[in-house]
Amino acid sequence: MKNWLFRIYMYLMKIGARFTKIRENKIVVLNGAGRSGSNGYLFAKYMKKNHPEYEITVVEPWPSSHLPLSTWREIGAAKFILTTHQPFKIHAKQVNIQFWHGIPLKRMGIMANNTKRKTDMRNAKLWQKNADVVCSNSDLYETLMSACCAIETTKYQKVGFPRLDALKHPALSKAQLLTALFKVQDEQAQIAIYMPTFRYEMEDEQIMAQIKAGNFFALPDFDAESLNESLKAKHQYLIVKLHPYEMQLLGMQTSHYSNIAYLNNDYLFAHDYDLYELLGNTDMLITDYSSIYFDYLILDKPIIFVTNYLRQYEQKRGLLLGPYEEVVPGICVKTQADLLAGLSAPDRKQQKRQYWLHLTNQLQHESACAAIYTLMANQY
Incomplete structure (x- = not known):
């Protein structure tokens, strides 16, 4: 109606x-x-x-x-x-x-x-x-x-696409981004950003319950304290950018952890930024089934894919390219242990990233x- x-x-x-x-x-x-x-x-x-x-x-x-x-x-x-x-x-x-x-x-x-x-x-x-x-x-x-x-x-x-112009020419330097979101200065800093797709459409109450409880990755072995300590030890910082519905479900606009920060639309509107004007000075992308990774290829930086609900997502909505684990130009993880190992491992996927970049962006x-x-x- x-x-x-x-x-x-x-x-x-x-x-x-x-x-x-x-x-x-x-x-x-x-x-x-x-x-x-x-x-x-x-x-x-x-x-x-x-x-x-x-x-x-x-x-x-x-x-x-x-x-x-x-x-x-x-x-x-x-x-x-x-x-x-x-x-x-x-x-x-x-x-x-x-x-x-x-x-x-x-x-x-x-x-x-x-x-x-x-x-x-x-x-x-x-x-x-x-x-x-x-x-x-x-x-x-x-x-x-x-x-x-x-x-x-x-x-x-x-x-x-105009968004790629912004990705190539960030509005903030890496130091400014670190200060704005984490209130720190760290010359050794590596900044990762986590951007999943809209997971509500999987219609899984278990996933939504995990996010509501603070498990923004919806990983089976999630431990925020352990994650933060691991990030801190390696001078790594994690920006979490969820869909607005999931941010509302999470119920927290600010993180309680030193090396994890939530980025919400209120911040972007207040400062007249689009997310892509900040994204260019991150060092790594973590995503799942979001097409943002195609855009991120122009930066030639590591990408990690969280795939613990891959089969469920393929059945509910479906993907245009597959098999997924063979297509994506980065490591696939299903647990926090796998994720932490991926954050510590050297990147070996540059050749695959370049291959997909040439397929998805023919413009010079x-x-x-x-x-x-x-x-x-x-x-x-």
């Missing part, structure tokens, strides 16, 4: 905004990616700094049923509508540039195990109708996206933001 009401609301608001005159220099970013590698938010920052002749409005969160009519009129006035999730526009004369929010690793749309055919077909039609440009950085990306969303090949433009230009601006200015 709520879905139907929301769709009616969206339809009525689109009608109300349709009579607004389009302004040639107006850009609206519909940001559904928050501050976790948001191409839309980062592109808006670039445009405000480098092209003040354009009028930029960032609408977030998106979609929302709480937007005032004035915001809808801003959307209706935009020549360019940039989206991080479903393609959207009000007028046929508007140009929708689809950024999306990651290279797909998890199955989605018509490829997923946990979606409905009717919904998948409706979403595929939205891509066909509303997406004018789909930003890309590789043939592999286009193949994976089209497999999931039935996108025509003519819509793709290999211009890259310095700035995706500049390439996207050029596309907008010259072709539209």
Whole structure:
């Protein structure tokens, strides 16, 4: 019932905004990616700094049923509508540039195990109708996206993703990041960041109970005190960035441990950062089934994969590439003991990282933001 009401609301608001005159220099970013590698938010920052002749409005969160009519009129006035999730526009004369929010690793749309055919077909039609440009950085990306969303090949433009610009040019130095999150100075420091996928969709109460109890890794032998002591002994620091739902479930905004820090969206919003503006000065990524690891490849730094719920995740939603343990360019761990061993071991996966980097990023230009601006200015 709520879905139907929301769709009616969206339809009525689109009608109300349709009579607004389009302004040639107006850009609206519909940001559904928050501050976790948001191409839309980062592109808006670039445009405000480098092209003040354009009028930029960032609408977030998106979609929302709480937007005032004035915001809808801003959307209706935009020549360019940039989206991080479903393609959207009000007028046929508007140009929708689809950024999306990651290279797909998890199955989605018509490829997923946990979606409905009717919904998948409706979403595929939205891509066909509303997406004018789909930003890309590789043939592999286009193949994976089209497999999931039935996108025509003519819509793709290999211009890259703004989030990778931020990853290559961090807003904070490593020392500043260490001071901001851990309140320490340590010239020997190694900073790891843990970013899992949204685990709630596995619908496993046991996993959620472990996270609520403080076991953010959901590992069978988790011991936070032991983990912290091991990190401390090796001058290692762990940033934990969970999905907002899991952070709320955890119930703690600050860590009680010297070498473990929680990074939440409140901090990012308060300091006007996107996560990717900090990520470049970390030394190691720990993840599970999140596609963030594809982006992290450009840094050529170690990646550890937590795979204790791999089979369950494959059954519930599914992955686009496999076998998983053979595909991923890093060691796979299922226990805290394995994780600690991985944090201590020298990295031997550089060649595999480079292999996957060449498959997932064929672009050589310095700035995706500049390439996207050029596309907008010259072709539209």
